[in-house]
Amino acid sequence: MKKIYSFIVMFFVFSIVFSQGYEVTYQQKISLGGITTESEFQLLLDVTSSKSVYFELNKSVFHENEDEFIATDNNVVPFVEKDYSKKEIVYNQPIINRIVVVKDDLPLQKWKILDEVKIIKSLKCKKATTTFRGRSYSVWFTESIPTIGGPWKFDGLPGLILEVTSNDGVFKIETTKIEKKKKTKKIELKYDATSLISWNEYCEKYKKVIIRIRKSLKAENEQDTDYEFNIDLVEDIGL
Amino acid sequence: MNKTQTTNLILIWLRILAYKLIDIRSKKIRSSILGLFFVCITTSITAQNFKGVIKNEKGEEINNCYVVIIDKETNQVLEYTVPKIDGNYHITITDNNVSSVIIKCQGLSYTSKFKEVVLKKEIKLYKNDFILNEEINELDEVIIVSDIKKIKIKKDTVVYNVSKFKKANDRKIINVLKNMPGIRVNEKTGQIIYKGKPIETLLLDGDNLFGKNYSIGARNISSEIVDKVEAIEDYHNNRLKKGLTKSNKVVINLKFKKKKIKFSGEIALGLGIDNHLINANTINLSNKIKGFGVFNFNNVSMNQTSFEKETYISENRSELSKYSIDFLKESSVKQESNFPRSYINNIKYGTYSNLIKLSKKIKFRNNLSVFKDIKKYGYSSKNQIIINREEINISNKIQNTQEPFYFKMDNTIIYDISPLAVLKYNNRIVNKKDDFYQENIQNQNLNYNTQLKSVKKYFDQELNFSSKISSNELLEMNLLSSNDKMRQDVTFLGEAIRYNNEVFNEELVDSKRFILGAYLKYLRKIKRNNIELMLQHKYDKEDSKFVFNNNGNNNAYSFRNEISNLIVKYNYNITKKIKISEKIELGRLKRKINQKIDNQIITKKDLYFNTNTKLSYKISKKNILSIGVSNKTSQLSNRYMYTNPLLIDTRAITTNNPSLNLKKDLNIYANFSHYDLLQQSNFSLLASLNEVKNTYMSKQNISEDISIITYFQTPLTKKDINILATTSFFIDKINTKITINTNANFNTYYNLLNQNRFQSVWSSVYTTNFRANSAFKGFFNYKANMNYSYIENKQENSQAFLNSIINTKLEFNLKISKKAYANITNNLILPRGIKVTENQLFIDFSFNYISKRKMEYFILAKNLLNRSTYDQVNNTEFSKSIVSKNIFKRYVVIGLNYSF
Structure with a gap:
């Protein structure tokens, strides 16, 4: 039944009427297993409805009427969508080559604010640290932009997060442009709302797949082969 | 409180x-x-x-x-x-x-x-x-925080890179490769297949050292020194073509661990009572020089060298297509067993490959290989042949010995003239000496001994220049020439062989072939599509000479072929998911046969038109459907053009009624494949129909003493329908991976026996292979394999003749400890008509122990029950045969393996 539902794509539209908001462009870099991936992302922050969407740029962009309209497909574009009033976060995650959509509760991190201060392009920023899903991070946030928002899954500080770095150098997000807008872009996200899973369910599914692949490889191998099959991930799934 | x-x-x-x-x-x-x-x-x-x-x-x-x-x-x-x-x-x-x-x-x-x-x-x-308190700020504001960096575009060619190798076990990369998702390895030839496509080569840190002859590298490179494995799709040997055309070629790139010591290798030494196994390999990796060498000496019935018959065929197709005719190819003197346990050998083999970067622009690649073997194959057979209700019984007890000696050298120079132009020159030398000996006791009282000495010298060279004339266009020019000489000297000893009132004791067959060819190619990319035009001319000259009994009786032929053709290839992406590719060939073929003994000349000129259309539809990430239709007109081999009778062994003569009509092949296929990485399951179905007109047929006159086979061209159509289905999946509950392959092949052909009329024969072959491999955590695992083949031949107006064989193999893998493991293999082979006896059961054993990081001890034992023969039954539409093949004796080899 679930499968039938998943075939029926439920149109989930955000019709956001913006009075004021921010459009922040970030450069996201992940270095894992010898491969570095750099992508440009955008955060659309709506103050009125207390929602934000973070998604990868350079996908299909087209104009409708006078508004710039970006349609994303959950199979192609990584996105993170937050509803601060409901304290919910929804994002798509891969299980190797398949994409699933995960729903979680906010806040995801517990922050510790430090006394260190840095100026980033005339914006006074404070440092905060956290450990999130197996990795330690340091972020710089600015109270000059007094909003909870942040890139990717990071959130919950008394100011916009401008920079994120993991202590082991694997994960890095840097702001490149901040635009304060009277009217921000509309965003439309298509995913099947009935097939959302929790983070724990996602971890269990992923682990099951890895174990199955390992066993399948073991079944075909020769006795004299000893190896490990591992996937390099930013977040710890408990493997 | x-x-x-x-x-x-x-x-x-x-x-x-x-x-x-x-x-x-x-x-x-x-x-x-x-x-x-x-x-x-x-x-x-x-x-x-x-x-x-x-x-x-x-x-x-x-x-x-x-x-x-x-x-x-x-x-x-x-x-x-x-x-x-x-x-x-x-x-x-x-x-x-x-x-x-x-x-x-x-x-x-x-x-x-x-x-x-x-x-x-x-x-x-x-x-x-x-x-x-409200802050009034209506204005839009933009703050640039930092310069926007260039975004790296993900390469389409790097598909995945997910395996890491654990601590050193000094084991071979080919075993690790076969376990990676999407990769299969052909155990016999060492050919590696990625997502259904055979790979072009194995790169070492991006460098092409092996060319097509990569199997020896894959079998010998230790997995310990390899850090990552990349499967790269859309590979181009010529870097200028990248981006202009999608190649559909795949390579595997081995990325080595960054080590200070760039020289490593392995030595294995095993000894038994009458057996030895010595294998050494070295690999040298640095930026400027990459070298790889393998040396192997064994008489334990293993041939994993690049000169193993099927491996050589799959790796050297271009070279083999330029060989002169081997008129004695069907001779029983040259017969080898396709049953691995019948292969008795004594190999001495060495190969060394080098890739040297002489400068930033010039690369030189070289390979040198030497191979020597003494192969023994013995069998006894009882044949009952029934033609026109007449029964002929023949028995043979045959012992074949073959002593091949190969010397092969390849050289390639690549000169990067500029970023837009490349010049490449390569040549190849092959010297082969092959001696065959056959002792045959026929019908228990006639002794025949045959000796065949064969010498071959082959040389080819190719010059290629390619240049990008714009960002979307490429021009390529190619010149090639090849020279092949083969001399075969057959001596018949023992009982006299008589034919046409003449006694045969010696035959000399000489063939020479010279090819000169050139082509000009233009390649252009248009948006997401590309087009290729090729103009080609090839001159092919072949001369053959037959001398009988050294008495001046001889015959000589010269064959001349000239082909000029224009080939147009077009790849068009109709949508992102649907692609179509088309190849059209318009050509002119001019042939001439000159039989020198009576100066008879036959010539023919033909125009021909070939097409090959493929449509591929990517239904989803996991499912692909492809359909193809091709129609090809080509000439028959010069092998069917000589007219004198040729004694190929003590009881068979071949001859031909030559004809220069073109052969026509029609092929239609449909293929569906499904691959789910997460579920570790896959399924594929292939159906194909092949029709051939104007191919060759044989007319056989069989008597007790001798068989005369005459080949001739026939307008009758041969049909072949093939259906192949494969599936594999993993069952979590029983921790077992199941793979099932099933193949059905239906064939119609014709035979002509002892002056009878043509009779059609309908043949169907069904093969099913079932495999179950376990993945238990503990010390015990098994691999079970069962193969069942069923063949039915039915000749017009007669009953069907059946053959079947069941081949089962059960392997127990025992992981005694982290450092020790053992393997017991039971092989039961049961042909139809043979009762289940212990003679059909074979048991092998091996044990390995890793003592220190770089030292490993092993015991290898084969044919523990010491069977001496293996029986096989073969039925055709006109004969029944029981063949009893000799197999290698039991051996136990104890040895050690050291890596450095």
Whole structure:
């Protein structure tokens, strides 16, 4: 039944009427297993409805009427969508080559604010640290932009997060442009709302797949082969 | 008593009270309700609540802001919330260790405000209202924080890179490759197949050292020195073609660990009573020079060199297509067993490959290989042949010995003239000496000994120049020439062989072939599509000479072929998911046969038109459908053009009725494949139809003494229908991977026996292979394989003849400890008509022990039951045969393996 539902794509539209908001462009870099991936992302922050969407740029962009309209497909574009009033976060995650959509509760991190201060392009920023899903991070946030928002899954500080770095150098997000807008872009996200899973369910599914692949490889191998099959991930799934 | 102890006592008291008050039968419900109760109590005892209303200066409730609570002492953000539409907010914190907090209220349109609150145990609710002052700022504002960096475009060619190799086990990369998702390895030839496509080569850190002859590298490179494995799709040997055309070629790139010591290798030495196994390999990796060498000496019936028959065929197709005719190819003297246990050998083999970067622009690649073997193959057969109700019985006891000797050298120079032009020159030398000996006791009383000495010298060279004339266009020019000489000297000893009142004792067959060819190619990319035009001319000259009995009786032929053709290839992406590719060939073929003995000349000129269309539809990420139709006109081999009778062994003569009509091939296929990486399952179905017109047929006259086979061209159509289905999947519950392959082949052809009329023969072959491999955690695992083949031949107006064979193999893998493992293999082969006896059962054993990091000891034992023969039954539409093949004797080899 679930499968039938998943075939029926439920149109989930955000019709956001913006009075004021921010459009922040970030450069996201992940270095894992010898491969570095750099992508440009955008955060659309709506103050009125207390929602934000973070998604990868350079996908299909087209104009409708006078508004710039970006349609994303959950199979192609990584996105993170937050509803601060409901304290919910929804994002798509891969299980190797398949994409699933995960729903979680906010806040995801517990922050510790430090006394260190840095100026980033005339914006006074404070440092905060956290450990999130197996990795330690340091972020710089600015109270000059007094909003909870942040890139990717990071959130919950008394100011916009401008920079994120993991202590082991694997994960890095840097702001490149901040635009304060009277009217921000509309965003439309298509995913099947009935097939959302929790983070724990996602971890269990992923682990099951890895174990199955390992066993399948073991079944075909020769006795004299000893190896490990591992996937390099930013977040710890408990493997 | 402290606060915590007091709390715990209260909780215990409440729990006891709850048990008494609530009478619920279900333990599960009771415990969950109690759990909930417990949580509620806990929460209400230790939680602290913060509430309030947020308003603006005008006194209006606002919610476009948020409230954050920070632990004042630790600076830890405890919680945050967004007020409801009525401006009310409510935050709960449950951390007992917080003594004071900062409540901050802020919003984009407002000036932030905060309050400090000292927490007291007795107060559970803190009420704080906020009035926020608006900040008027209507203007859009842009802040550039840093320069936008260039985004790296993900390469389409790097498909995946997910394996890491654990600590050193000094084992071979080919075994690791076969376990990677999407990769299969042909055990016999060492050919590697990625997602259904045979790979072009194995690169070493991006460098092409092996060319097509990569199997020896894959079999010998230790997995210890390899860091990562990349499968690269859309590979181009010529870097200029990248981006202009999608190649569909795949390579595997081995990325080595960054080590200071760039020279490593392995030596294995094993000895038995009459057996030896010595294998050494070295690999040298540096930026400028890459070298790889293998040396192998063994008589344990293993041939994993590049000169193994099928490996050589799959790796050297281009070279083999330029060979002169081997007129004695079908001779029983050259016959080899296709049953691995019948291969008795004594190999001496060495190969060395080098890739040297002479300068930034010039690369030189070289390979040198030497191979020597003494192969023995013996069998006895009883044949019952029935033609026109006449029965002929023939028995043979044959011992074949073959002593091949190969010397092969390849050289390639690549000169990167500029970023837009490349010049490449390569040549190849092959010297082969092959001696065959056959002892045949026929019908128990006739002794025949045949000796065949063969010498071959082959040389080819190719010059290629390619240049990009614009960003979307490429021009390529190619010149090639090849020279092949083969001389075969057959001597018949023992009983006299008579044919046409003549006694045969010696035959000399000489063939020479010279090819000269050139082509000009133009390649252009148009948006997502590309087109290729090729103009080609090839001159092919072949001369053959036959001398019988050294008495001057001879015959000689010369064959001349000239082909000029224009080939157009077009690849078109109709949509992102649908691709079509088309190849059209328009050509002119001019042939001439000159039989020198009577100066008879036959010539023919033909125009021909070939097409090849493929459509591929990517239904989804996991499913692909492809359909193809091709029609090809080509000439028959010169092998069917000589007219004199040729004695190929002691009881067979071949000859031909030559004809220069072109052969026509029509092929239609459809292929569906499904691959699910997550489920570790796949399925593929291939159906194809092949029709050939004007191919060759044979007319056989069989008597007790001799068989005469005459080949001729026939307008009759041969048909072939093939259906192949493969599936594999993993069953979690029993930790077993199942693979099933099934193939059905239906064939119609014709035979002509002993002056009968043509009779059609319908042949069907069914083969099913079932494999189950376990993946248990413990010390025991198994691999079970069962192969069943069923062949049915039915000749017109007669009953069907059946052949079948069941081949089962059961392997037990025992992981005794981290350092020791053993393997026991049971092989049961059961042909139809042979009863199950112990003669059909074979058992092998191996044991390995890793003593130190670089040393490994092994025991290898084969044919433990010491069977001497293996029986096989073969039925055709006109004969029944029982063949008893000799197999290698039992051996036990003990040895060690050292890596450096």
